[in-house]
Amino acid sequence: MQHVALFISNSPEETFDLGRQWAADVSAGWVIGLMGDLGTGKTQLIKGLSMGMGIEATVSSPTFSLLQEHDEEGRLPLAHIDLYRLESQTEIVGAGLEHFLVSPYGVTAVEWYERWLVAKWHPGQALPESFQPSKGVTLRLVVLSDIGETEREIKYEDFSG
Template sequence: MATFISNSPAETIALGESWGRDAKSGLVIALSGDLGAGKTQLTKGIARGLGISDRVHSPTFALLNQYGGGRLPLFHLDLYRLETPDQIIAAGLEEYFHPAGVSVIEWAERWFLAPADFLAQAAKGTHLRQVRLESITETGRRITYEDFGH
């Protein structure tokens, strides 16, 4: 597991941008963290790294925002309003756990209930990055992440 300390939203965006530049199709980035922890800032950077110029905003009320025009499409999901895996399936979001592009999932703990879920998803051929964002100061964040799968 790796840890990155971000001292500003700009540094969080820069980390995401590096991930976006390196991303391959099929990558799922599962984000967890409290409100205001930087999940959407990290996603803005991922979009920038993919070459997407659209304005990225949280899909809390839409559940899913799709962005094209970059090297790979970006699927940005927000599971905050869904409480169980059954609700996620009923909303038709399960297909984005095996994307033809890159999926970034905010509030991923609503789908990945236990560490074994990450291993099971990786066993299905998904490259999965589990990310936890924590506020450590007003603008500082501790970002820990681990990759599962190829």
């Protein structure tokens, strides 16, 4: 079992700052899979991550376009994916997003990552063999939960290929 980290955010600004701090951790080949209900801070984390990576473009959730690529600025390319509208792995593959999830060329941040995993996953739980990252890929799985009006519990765990 890997180490599960816990962060309590008391505001959207603290969630943003956590994402900005994560920018120091990431390198080419990282996938950050974010899971949580609507309004738990998935996009806010990615906004902080992108700013920490030096991306100046406005980052918003690509719910309708599915994918925003930021590869002309920042220290690494960032692919921001939102799987909310996709119901299955078949639809994700059909949309041409699979390669971002299994062998990214930069950093991939995925909202609604549970749509890719298929099964429910909880921090501290083993990752199914078929979802283990390939060599050179680091997968950070993140679960965001409401614990108060503005408070969020953010649990995350890293898996390396």
